[in-house]
Amino acid sequence: MRDKRRGGRSCAGRPREDTAMDSFQSTGNAPLRPVRRLLESGSVPPPPFLAPPLARSWERCLKAGLVPFARPYGGDPLPALRLREVVERRRALVRQARPVMEELYARVRGTGSMVILADDQGVVIEALGDPEFLRRAERVSLQAGACWHENDRGTNAIGTALAEGGAVVVHGPEHFFDCNRFLSCTAAPVRGSDGRVLGVLDISGPGQGRPPTLAGLVETAGRTLENALFAEHHASAWCLHLHPRVEGLGRLGEGLVAVNGAGQIVGANREAQALLGIPPEALGRIALESVLDTGLDALKDLTRRGGVARLAGRDGHSLFVQGQEGARRRQPSGKAVPPDALAALDTGDERLRLCLERARKVMDKGIPLLLHGESGVGKEKVAAAIHASGPRRDRALVAVNCAALPETLIEAELFGYAPGAFTGARREGAPGRLREAHGGTLFLDEIGDMPLALQARLLRVLQEREVVPLGGGKPIAVDFALIAASHRSLKQAVEQGRFRADLYYRLNGVTLTLPPLRERSDFPALVHRILEDLAPGAGVALEPDVANTLARYRWPGNLRQLFNVLRFACALLDPGERSIGWAHLPEDLIEDLGTGPAPDTSLRATADAVMARTVAECQGNLSEAARRLGVSRSTLYRRLKGGRGGEA
Numbered sequence: 001m002r003d004k005r006r007g008g009r010s011c012a013g014r015p016r017e018d019t020a021m022d023s024f025q026s027t028g029n030a031p032l033r034p035v036r037r038l039l040e041s042g043s044v045p046p047p048p049f050l051a052p053p054l055a056r057s058w059e060r061c062l063k064a065g066l067v068p069f070a071r072p073y074g075g076d077p078l079p080a081l082r083l084r085e086v087v088e089r090r091r092a093l094v095r096q097a098r099p100v101m102e103e104l105y106a107r108v109r110g111t112g113s114m115v116i117l118a119d120d121q122g123v124v125i126e127a128l129g130d131p132e133f134l135r136r137a138e139r140v141s142l143q144a145g146a147c148w149h150e151n152d153r154g155t156n157a158i159g160t161a162l163a164e165g166g167a168v169v170v171h172g173p174e175h176f177f178d179c180n181r182f183l184s185c186t187a188a189p190v191r192g193s194d195g196r197v198l199g200v201l202d203i204s205g206p207g208q209g210r211p212p213t214l215a216g217l218v219e220t221a222g223r224t225l226e227n228a229l230f231a232e233h234h235a236s237a238w239c240l241h242l243h244p245r246v247e248g249l250g251r252l253g254e255g256l257v258a259v260n261g262a263g264q265i266v267g268a269n270r271e272a273q274a275l276l277g278i279p280p281e282a283l284g285r286i287a288l289e290s291v292l293d294t295g296l297d298a299l300k301d302l303t304r305r306g307g308v309a310r311l312a313g314r315d316g317h318s319l320f321v322q323g324q325e326g327a328r329r330r331q332p333s334g335k336a337v338p339p340d341a342l343a344a345l346d347t348g349d350e351r352l353r354l355c356l357e358r359a360r361k362v363m364d365k366g367i368p369l370l371l372h373g374e375s376g377v378g379k380e381k382v383a384a385a386i387h388a389s390g391p392r393r394d395r396a397l398v399a400v401n402c403a404a405l406p407e408t409l410i411e412a413e414l415f416g417y418a419p420g421a422f423t424g425a426r427r428e429g430a431p432g433r434l435r436e437a438h439g440g441t442l443f444l445d446e447i448g449d450m451p452l453a454l455q456a457r458l459l460r461v462l463q464e465r466e467v468v469p470l471g472g473g474k475p476i477a478v479d480f481a482l483i484a485a486s487h488r489s490l491k492q493a494v495e496q497g498r499f500r501a502d503l504y505y506r507l508n509g510v511t512l513t514l515p516p517l518r519e520r521s522d523f524p525a526l527v528h529r530i531l532e533d534l535a536p537g538a539g540v541a542l543e544p545d546v547a548n549t550l551a552r553y554r555w556p557g558n559l560r561q562l563f564n565v566l567r568f569a570c571a572l573l574d575p576g577e578r579s580i581g582w583a584h585l586p587e588d589l590i591e592d593l594g595t596g597p598a599p600d601t602s603l604r605a606t607a608d609a610v611m612a613r614t615v616a617e618c619q620g621n622l623s624e625a626a627r628r629l630g631v632s633r634s635t636l637y638r639r640l641k642g643g644r645g646g647e648a
């Protein structure tokens with residue numbers, strides 16, 4: 001039997017890790033020293049001196065005979081073979097946890113922390129993190145194979161999260177044992193779909209300063225892991241996604257229910273258990289119909305149609321529900337990684353890069369995006385890339401140009417119409433663009449040009465997430481990611497009463513302002529990328545003085561204009577020609593370069609003079625002049641004949 005006053009060895013001989021104790025304040029902002037002194041005399045301070053879960057934990061530790069200033073009993077880490085057995089027992093947990101841990105660590109990288117996965121007994125299965133801190137943590141056996149059960153290591157995030165069955169933060173001297181007070185740890189249990197705790201996720205770091213937001217981060221990671229385990233465990237069952245709001249579907253907080261072929265609920269994540277009032281012990285013994293106004297056949301039908309249904313829960317509250325066939329969730333092995341369309345747009349401009357990074361961060365969070373920028377900066381292209389890089393990429397991207405449609409048509413185009421809704425309408429009616437975007441992304445271009453009356457209707461759709469077709473009919477639930485774009489300032493339009501303020505705030509989850517081409521710092525790289533797209537592998541490039549001049553041009557038509565200019569130039573190249581010179585540029589550009597305000601010199605004059613001088617230097621030998629100018633003989637001849645390039 002273990003000694004009642006366990007951990008008789010003193011920590012005194014060990015190096016003091018730090019002085020976090022001096023700055024320690026518990027939940028009630030109580031000063032540390034008296035609280036700690038109380039513990040050393042064998043009592044636990046009442047709340048608010050210590051958060052209740054920690055006070056309960058200290059109580060348990062004292063009852064178990066642990067001594068705060070002694071060395072924890074914990075014992076040595078498991079030998080490799082035993083650890084492998086533990087890992088093997090928790091194979092699915094470990095496999096699904098790895099990417100989650102890596103993501104978690106990416107969020108705290110640079111804070112000198114580590115991320116830990118422990119099993120349901122508190123045995124550390126995996127740990128990754130800052131090498132320096134990993135070494136420090138090893139000194140107190142916070143490493144793979146070591147057991148951090150509360151019975152052995154006193155109050156600590158892993159052990160106490162297990163004992164309390166919920167997320168805990170144990171900061172500095174809130175650890176029961178003195179020698180662990182250099183740690184600041186946050187842990188959350190991970191549960192299986194039957195409610196049983198499978199393990200614990202933890203972030204541990206140096207204890208200076210209380211980490212303010214890690215609890216949410218660890219809990220969110222725990223939920224992600226739970227849902228991944230759910231999907232793997234119930235891969236062959238029919239699955240129901242549910243949420244009280246349609247935009248909650250596909251998000252972390254959605255309820256997940258697995259239904260077997262007999263219509264029995266065999267799994268439900270925490271959210272689904274709460275939404276449907278299913279106790280974990282009822283799983284496997286409860287029929288879908290008994291908690292939701294639907295059965296397995298209706299679920300299969302819904303899944304085949306790929307739609308969202310609004311159903312009544314047992315307590316009468318409505319829930320949005322989407323079905324998924326089990327086999328479909330299995331990842332086809334060897335599936336090609338889709339090209340990263342957002343990354344492909346990054347050619348080195350810092351402002352654009354920031355926009356793309358922001359877009360990437362919010363694109364799967366259900367936040368509407370508003371793209372702003374001059375005409376031709378690539379708003380539609382960016383919207384398409386956001387869609388192609390996001391989780392909805394397999395569904396439709398529906399683009400509607402609100403400026404291009406007459407006011408009378410845009411309503412029917414967007415909202416659809418019932419059969420025979422108006423003269424000239426299709427007999428069978430039309431679903432409308434909003435419904436076509438269901439499951440995918442809706443891109444509303446030139447939203448600033450939408451008539452005011454339609455703005456009110458659109459706002460209603462965005463709020464209710466339901467569309468009522470023109471001419472009546474039942475509201476139809478819709479779920480799409482929303483990207484809107486405008487080249488005008490919507491804020492100004494709101495001030496001038498041309499745009500509804502409430503719709504503006506609804507659309508403007510995040511505004512990304514794309515830089516005009518003249519302000520971009522990546523002109524050469526951008527030209528290179530476009531030329532590569534236009535003539536793959538041909539090595540086409542701008543002549544240096546053309547490149548220099550074009551880089552300083554004001555580009556009123558932005559990327560649209562640049563793209564058209566380069567496409568025109570490539571079309572003029574003779575076979576084998578790879579250098580774009582003055583002779584390859586469209587005349588209107590040359591004219592603009594000559595008269596526009598941006599260039600320092602008249603490019604047309606420059607081009608003319610250069611050509612004339614070269615031809616003169618070559619004593620009228622056009623072949624030689626063309627070679628020196630980097631253009632073909634026929635191009636030079638054409639330009640000379642057209643009066644451009646000077647008199648030869």
Ligand SMILES: Nc1ncnc2c1ncn2[C@@H]1O[C@H](COP(=O)(O)OP(=O)(O)OP(=O)(O)O)[C@@H](O)[C@H]1O
Binds near residue numbers: 378382560
């Ligand atoms: N990154 C890019 N690479 C190459 N070409 C581009 C790029 N972005 C835009 N373009 C070109 O510019 C054209 C206009 O782009 P896009 O329609 O995305 O701009 P926009 O800002 O939405 O314009 P508008 O405000 O006039 O609707 C595209 O058709 C394409 O030819």
